Amino acid sequence: MQDLGISILFKGINFQRLLGGLWVTLRIALITIGLSAAFGLLFGLLMLSKNKIAKGFCRVWLEIVRFMPQLVLLYLVYFGFARIFSLDLSGETSAIAMFTFWGTAEMGDLIRGALTSIPRHQRESAAALGLTPAQIYLHVLIPQTVRRLLPQAINLSTRIIKTTALVKMINVTEVLKVGQQIIGQFYRQPDAAFWVYFTVFLLYFIVCWPISVLAGRLEKRWA
Amino acid sequence: MKKFAKVISLVLALVLVLSLAASATADGFRTLDEVKASGKLVIGLFSDKKPFGYIDENGEYQGYDVYLAKRLAADLGVELEAVSVDAPNRIEFLQSNKVDIILANFTYTAERAEQVDFALPYMKVALGVVSPDAALITDVEQLKGKKLIVSKGTTAETFFEKEYPEVELVKFDSYTEAYIALLDGRGDALSTDNTEVLAWAIENPGFSVGIESLGSLDSINPAVTKGNETLLAWINEEIEKLGEENFFHADYEATLRETYGENADADSLVVEGGKIE
Secondary structure: OOOOHHHHHHOOOHHHHHHHHHHHHHHHHHHHHHHHHHHHHHHHHHHHOOOHHHHHHHHHHHHHHHHOOHHHHHHHHHHHHHHHOOOOOOHHHHHHHHHHHHHHHHHHHHHHHHHHHOOHHHHHHHHHOOOOHHHHHHHHHHHHHHHHHHHHHHHHHHHHHHHHHHHHHHOOOOHHHHHHHHHHHOOOOOOHHHHHHHHHHHHHHHHHHHHHHHHHHHHHHHO | OHHHHHHHHHHHHHHHHHHHHHHOOOOOOOOHHHHHHHOEEEEEEOOEEOOOEEEOOOOOEEOHHHHHHHHHHHHHOOEEEEEEOOHHHHHHHHHOOOOOEEOOOOEOOHHHHOOEEEOOOOEEEEEEEEEEHHHOOOOHHHHOOOEEEEEOOOHHHHHHHHHOOOOEEEEEOOHHHHHHHHHOOOOOEEEEEHHHHHHHHHHOOOEEEEEEEEEEEEEEOOEEEOOOHHHHHHHHHHHHHHHHOOHHHHHHHHHHHHHHOOOOOHHHOEOOOOOOO
């Protein structure tokens, strides 16, 4: 009983299940990041628009995302929608919807920040040269914005990957939940938790570390 | 000031949404006929609480609760769809009709009974007292004037303070510390939930559970969404019927015996036919 240690990870299909859980984590995170990037661009441009209603709408959205804990938002989508609108979303759909809601606002705010950080005279010079607004965006603002944005956007992506751990609360069996289920099989073995959580830590690390390294390199190259 | 007003209005909007959520009493539950017609019974189970509900190394649901869940689905002639729940969101799963039944070691309390409907019990939990074999405590009267180890904030602590004030309590912050104290001989016996002490005594030779059931019993029951009468009535009927074949003793032998050991008395946990003596 006491000599099991790390071997509990390889009992039966435990390890396959952990990897399966990691795939669920990644699937949710990747879809979310893709959608957030697309919607976030729209969101960022909307925040910069002169339309007061559009701006106010973005502001409220961003505030909700900022001050509501993600778990509350998840519960609201998964349980709340089922109760109020009888809209029975699966755990994974709820998770992607909620994380996209969150990611869009955060990404949009990053895009807004990056765009406004470009010195004003660049836009004015480009206009003086006779570029149309579309050309100004395409050739002057967007290339510079992307450089400033990328490190922060990648940072946001790793945050999204890590925060998906919450979806275990709405019946999505991602990597952390699988880990806890494995610990549950060996609940009387004190070091089971250590080995399982250590492995889950490694799995997250293997996923997030390369992304982080990439961000660092891009930052250096474009600085 | 403008910003403050905005935040306040936002909070009010959210409160409105949440109160709507709370007041929208779930009418969307599935009746017995709807469950039958759909061909599957959705049951909320623990997936990490061995030996009651857990997923084994082959990825299969197992445990005392799961054994019953499988039987319920089989008797209804439908497939079992297991949904993994955690202790804090069990009620939520029922109220939002994400599951038909919760079978996740759900202890009956008056407070919970206002939010969900409990069926007949299928298990009971009371206090147990574990002590060294050399000086085994088999009756609570033997504890008088002796030192009893308990964990702070547990039912054991309140029970002994109220019912047996003449027993000297030695209190610890965690279960781990309390068990170590017993091993070290810093008390004559230790008391907590009987499921806990029974399992612990198996792991620690030289100690036995002399008192397996003490104090007021807590019952473990299936629960359905409030108002789902057809399903509730069927579960109750089923539990009574299963009692006739001693189903829950078979369940105990299949799932709990290994944890509680050969000498444990199944009757200190098992409830047959929904009747707690």
